[in-house]
Amino acid sequence: MQPQTGPPADQPAEHHVVPWTVYVVIFLGLCLLTATTVIVAGFDFGPLNIIVALGIAISKASLVVLYFMHARYSPRLTGVVIAAALAFFVILVFLTWTDYYSRPWPLTTG
């Protein structure tokens, strides 16, 4: 299966066909990262636990977004849309958390 080279460079990036071998490599990478996250979960790093787990998950998600979802070969606007959604999700969590961080909750009698 030869990947098509596609139309000339002035055409939009969607015409670019990613070789199938890339997908297989990404898949193997995802399997490896899955194994890593399971193995790492067997150790207790204290407060770092969540950071490690999320770090691996973010790496896996990035691989899927960039390659499986072609974000790497998509117009810049796609990246803006993803970034905007992420930004507002972070705002939701962070600003809500500022409330819980700076008051005593849960009450220990609960």
Add this chain to the structure above:
Amino acid sequence: MSELAAPPAERAVHHPALQHHFVDLQQQKEAASLGMWVFIAQEMLFFGGLFAAYAIYRHAYPEAFALGSHHLNRVIGTANTLVLIGSSLTMAMAVYSAAIGWRRGTVGFMLATVLLGGVFLGVKYFEYSEKIAPCLGDQVHTGCLLPGANFDPATVHAEGASAGQVQIFFSLYFGMTGLHALHMIVGIPIILTIAAMAWRGRFTPEYHTPVELVGLYWHFVDIIWIFLFPLLYLVTGH
């Protein structure tokens, strides 16, 4: 941008998939793709509310979350994760097949995606039923892990304050994986429909937008699980 559209009478010859309010296929494809990404953005915020609740409660109740998580079957969870990632691979291969005009590949890989998705859902059904079955009926509800009146915290060895808090863990477990499963249940018939379209030869390398769009949707569903798996199944520390 595109050039002036010809007056209606002259626009006789155009791609059969081109909708009339678009100037050309390129504009239509770009619009469709942007539309799907914007839809995914709102899905990120939709699940985001649950992730926000998870963040707050896990930070507040580390022991209860660890207890609840420890009770979930890591082997099954890992296997299911690999199944879903595999379905993402087959989906990507389906889009690739459409892009190079390989009809059988397009259909075959989409069917493989549905198959793997079905396996995932089957496993989830099994996981759910072993937690919910004890809750039904009038007998003693040992092992019931569905939040509510019959919830049995002893199943996960939670006592005292953790007994109430671990219900929140399982509320999030059922809520988040349930919403995720619902998205898969909606996605599978859509993939099958598009596979049927592919079988009937509707797609070419120039036009296979529906395959690309459903691919984006399916990969997003996979990404949600990529986060759910460690957050629900792999909480350490107790």
Add this chain to the structure above:
Amino acid sequence: MSTEVATPVESLPPLPPAHPAESYLSRGWDLRSWLLTKDHKRIGILYLVSITLFFAIGSFYAAVVRWNLLVPNGQISADAYNKSFTAHGVVMVFLFLIPSIPATLGNFLIPLMIGARDLAFPRINLLSWYLFIVGGGLTLYALFTGGLDTGWTFYTPYSTVFAQSNVEVAAIGIFIAGFSSILTGLNFIVTIHKMRAPGMTWFRLPLFVWAHYATAIIQVLGTPVVAITILLVALERIFHFGFFDPNRGGDPILFQHLFWFYSHPAVYIMILPSMGVISELVCAFSRKRIFGYSFIAMSSLAIAAIGFLVWAHHMFVTGMAVYSAMVFSLLTYLVAVPSAIKTFNWTATLYKGSVQWDTPMIYVFCFIGLFLIGGLTGLFLGNLGTDVHLTDTYFVVAHFHYIMVGGAIMGYLGGLHFWWPKITGRKYVESWGKVSSLLIFVGFNLTFFPQFLLGYLGMPRRYHVYPDEFQVLNVLSSAGATILGFGYLFPFSYLFHSFFRGEPAGPNPWGAIGLEWTTPSPPPTQNFEEIPVVTTEPYDYPNMGEE
């Protein structure tokens, strides 16, 4: 009707024939052609009819509330009162204000204004309307059978544990209607990015379009959060999941965080489109370019963005952390700045303009004055100290009604009058328009200004009774509401009447500048015979008073 200023002929684009053979209205009158339409203009009309119906229902509940408050001991039971103000809020917020301008004027005008034949996704547009009808219908069903008494804000744990009313059904109805809003926003974003005519660069877009773009961003990013939150409330009631139940370690305040994360930006969904209308009207009726185009465009985006950062100013007295509250208070003051920029710029546009005192312009002045009052009173509420005194009083009620009615609805009515000839091909009777606008203005102020005083004096909101000393102000408010209610009946009547008996309007009865005015009135289904090529800046009125 309007006094048309003689503009040089060569500055206006060539006019299409005055009486087109076929318009989007004349093309098929059977039910199927309307209920299965993909034409954005017809879908706009479908929404117009629907939201007018919902507005009437919401007004009915307002009448019940104001009638009850005529006497200190109330006229109906506390339970019936709770259900009345809840129904008023739910219907007016979710079923009227949120869709209003975007789904009617936005749907109709955006493709015309950018030189496109339709929105990017016409079938999704129709789906939006059906979701709106199903969701709205389900919500009304919940309100009419058993009612809802939680307030439109659904605060937990009352809504999840103690309420004996139709919470789940209403929640699901609002959930479905919310997806209508999301899909409309999605459609607008893609349309504005991808369907602009050749030469229509971002900074040549009408400010109406910029306003709807900013609104659409809020719809897409904010609505899903309230959707999941309201789903959690329903799940907690049906399956006893316990997210917000303190007995199981849940936090009711978390509900408020998740709820207001959307519901504060929601108020910007309600006001931004109206501001977009005002920008259009102020130019057309002073025959002048807008002052500070890019500032107004960017301020729409700024309002959308900063509006997501201020939600906890609804929660200052909940026991939330003081340091967190200080952050939110500061951000609340920040979000007032872009709104102020717009207000200054509209005013500056009037300077040395040639003001035409037609009905839409009267609504512009109503908007600017009333929005100013509403906005300034918001500052008292954003301040932590004064908020402790004013929160949950009638001061808050007056504040948001000045914005929602004095701002949003005035803009909506102004826009409806301005574009009515384009939408229907008919002119309304201008003198009726002027009289009604003044009636509405007087009625509105009489209804809500006393409520500032009531709130400051300490009358709490959502109470069906009050101390005797507040009666005079309450009676004044109810009297105002009666005038306001009659006032609304006038536009409904003469606009409806003009649809059948009005004088035919030409393509551009106001002599305004914009792509929508280059089409016949009403436009043909495909909008443009040929897609226009844009070469001029927006609001390219001939130089008047700019020296």
